[in-house]
Amino acid sequence: xxxxxxxxxxxxxxxxxxxxxxxxxxxxxxxxxxxxxxxxxxxxxxxxxxxxxxxxxxxxxxxxxxxxxxxxxxxxxxxxxxxxxxxxxxxxxxxxxxxxxxxxxxxxxxxxxxxxxxxxxxxxxxxxxxxxxxxxxxxxxxxxxxxxxxxxxxxxxxxxxxxxxxxxxxxxxxxxxxxxxxxxxxxxxxxxxxxxxxxxxxxxxxxxxxxxxxxxxxxxxxxxxxxxxxxxxxxxxxxxxxxxxxxxxxxxxxxxxxxxxxxxxx
Amino acid sequence: xxxxxxxxxxxxxxxxxxxxxxxxxxxxxxxxxxxxxxxxxxxxxxxxxxxxxxxxxxxxxxxxxxxxxxxxxxxxxxxxxxxxxxxxxxxxxxxxxxxxxxxxxxxxxxxxxxxxxxxxxxxxxxxxxxxxxxxxxxxxxxxxxxxxxxxxxxxxxxxxxxxxxxxxxxxxxxxxxxxxxxxxxxxxxxxxxxxxxxxxxxxxxxxxxxxxxxxxxxxxxxxxxxxxxxxxxx
Numbered sequence: 001x002x003x004x005x006x007x008x009x010x011x012x013x014x015x016x017x018x019x020x021x022x023x024x025x026x027x028x029x030x031x032x033x034x035x036x037x038x039x040x041x042x043x044x045x046x047x048x049x050x051x052x053x054x055x056x057x058x059x060x061x062x063x064x065x066x067x068x069x070x071x072x073x074x075x076x077x078x079x080x081x082x083x084x085x086x087x088x089x090x091x092x093x094x095x096x097x098x099x100x101x102x103x104x105x106x107x108x109x110x111x112x113x114x115x116x117x118x119x120x121x122x123x124x125x126x127x128x129x130x131x132x133x134x135x136x137x138x139x140x141x142x143x144x145x146x147x148x149x150x151x152x153x154x155x156x157x158x159x160x161x162x163x164x165x166x167x168x169x170x171x172x173x174x175x176x177x178x179x180x181x182x183x184x185x186x187x188x189x190x191x192x193x194x195x196x197x198x199x200x201x202x203x204x205x206x207x208x209x210x211x212x213x214x215x216x217x218x219x220x221x222x223x224x225x226x227x228x229x230x231x232x233x234x235x236x237x238x239x240x241x242x243x244x245x246x247x248x249x250x251x252x253x254x255x256x257x258x259x260x261x262x263x264x265x266x
Numbered sequence: 267x268x269x270x271x272x273x274x275x276x277x278x279x280x281x282x283x284x285x286x287x288x289x290x291x292x293x294x295x296x297x298x299x300x301x302x303x304x305x306x307x308x309x310x311x312x313x314x315x316x317x318x319x320x321x322x323x324x325x326x327x328x329x330x331x332x333x334x335x336x337x338x339x340x341x342x343x344x345x346x347x348x349x350x351x352x353x354x355x356x357x358x359x360x361x362x363x364x365x366x367x368x369x370x371x372x373x374x375x376x377x378x379x380x381x382x383x384x385x386x387x388x389x390x391x392x393x394x395x396x397x398x399x400x401x402x403x404x405x406x407x408x409x410x411x412x413x414x415x416x417x418x419x420x421x422x423x424x425x426x427x428x429x430x431x432x433x434x435x436x437x438x439x440x441x442x443x444x445x446x447x448x449x450x451x452x453x454x455x456x457x458x459x460x461x462x463x464x465x466x467x468x469x470x471x472x473x474x475x476x477x478x479x480x481x482x483x484x485x486x487x488x489x490x491x492x493x494x495x496x497x498x499x500x
Contacts, residue, residue: 005365005366006364006365006366006367007364007365028371031271031272031371031372032372034272035272035276035279035372036276043272068367071367071368072270072271072367075270076270076273078447079273079426079444079447082443082444082447083430085443086430086432086433086434086439086440086443087430087432087433088432088433088434089433097434102432102434102435102439102442102443103432103433103434103435103439105433117273120272120273121270121271121272121273122272123272124270124271124272124273124370124372125270125271125272125367125370127271128271128363128364128367128370128371129367131364131371132363132364132365132367137361137364137365140364150294152294152297152298152301152308153294153353153357155308156297156308156311156312156315156353156354156357157357157360159308159309159311159312159313159315160312160315160316160319160354160357160358160361161361162312163312163313163315163316164316164319164320164361164365166316167316167317167320168320171320191458191461191462191465192465194462195461195462195463195465195466195469196465196469198321198462198463198465198466199465199466199468199469199470199473200469201317201320202317202466202469202470203469203470203473203474205313205316205317206310206313206474206477208313209309209310209312209313210309212309212312213305213308213309
């Protein structure tokens, strides 16, 4: 019922001690490059390299990594299928027009576009997962402050972060207690149980929030919780690897922008 | 399910971010003003954000095999208004993309517009329209949450349709196709979310009504009358 939080994995991954800005540069760089690419080669290359880095360098369990792709990929396949059917083109392989304003067709162009969007999603998702799996949120708070984001926003983010873990504990406890008492045996019962669960957690969260602010007030809290970030200097080899990866990806984006998967009717 | 990373073309990512940013600015401005007068509100808001996060990591029992989940923004829109809800939703979306791999960073602008702005705005409008009328509180909460959820997905379909218009019929027929895909899971889901949040609300009225009075969510007389009704029914 509850997905494992990527945060737990990020806290123990093998790239934990690498400089945060360097990891962010690699992740955000890959994300942007795969976004601006106009061909499928560069995003696919990015997806493969970044996944390799996640599995081999950060030593994330391959099964866990694969599972993370299931939901987004199934949603992407559904939407890509719709795009292939409606986007049209000149070389129609199949077409059907049920209504005057609605026409479905499969063409060379639409297949190419569908595959391209799918590859871009893979590239983007792996870059996002790279950041999520290697950089714990606690390190990102420090970067957010350095980027001069509004203080209120950073404060809100830290409090939401803290509360999520408090709530998750309570939620899991209550949920197990409900399951033990057959709370989810029928559909009607499970809707009722879920509503009670949400209600209990809502009130518990309210109390937890009040306790939190009281505890902070006692420690002279004035709306800014200062956290010292760990000092991790940028090392030469990882920096060169990231730079090399970004340069090769940029070249691929420029050179392979016009390459398509299927070029004409065989 | 939010639009995932890499699915929207770069230009549309920029467009949706540009639409989302002024709303977030307005929300932050309101947030600062509230915090200047009532510092406890920060904890309260953090808790609301965490609650929305937890809600959206719950899979509803009625829909199997779907990535659909409640958005939970309806309750926040009622409590804090639509603009602050946009800020809270943005924070939640950040956590969802980094904690659960739901949504993405480049597509976050689009997701903020659908989940944090349009859905809550519609929900808030319904709430304001019904707040001081004779309409039952639970019905109000049900309508707010169901429509906030439904409109979130209508907006998502529109975002997808604008980015990928159909060759025949353009954006309109593409919109119909994407709506068709979502409607299968979203209409029952919105109803279930409305029912669940209305039940949550009933629980709050019974257990901790002072929250509702303190935030001026509903007139006090209405809450007292409803409490009496619940006690009589029991």
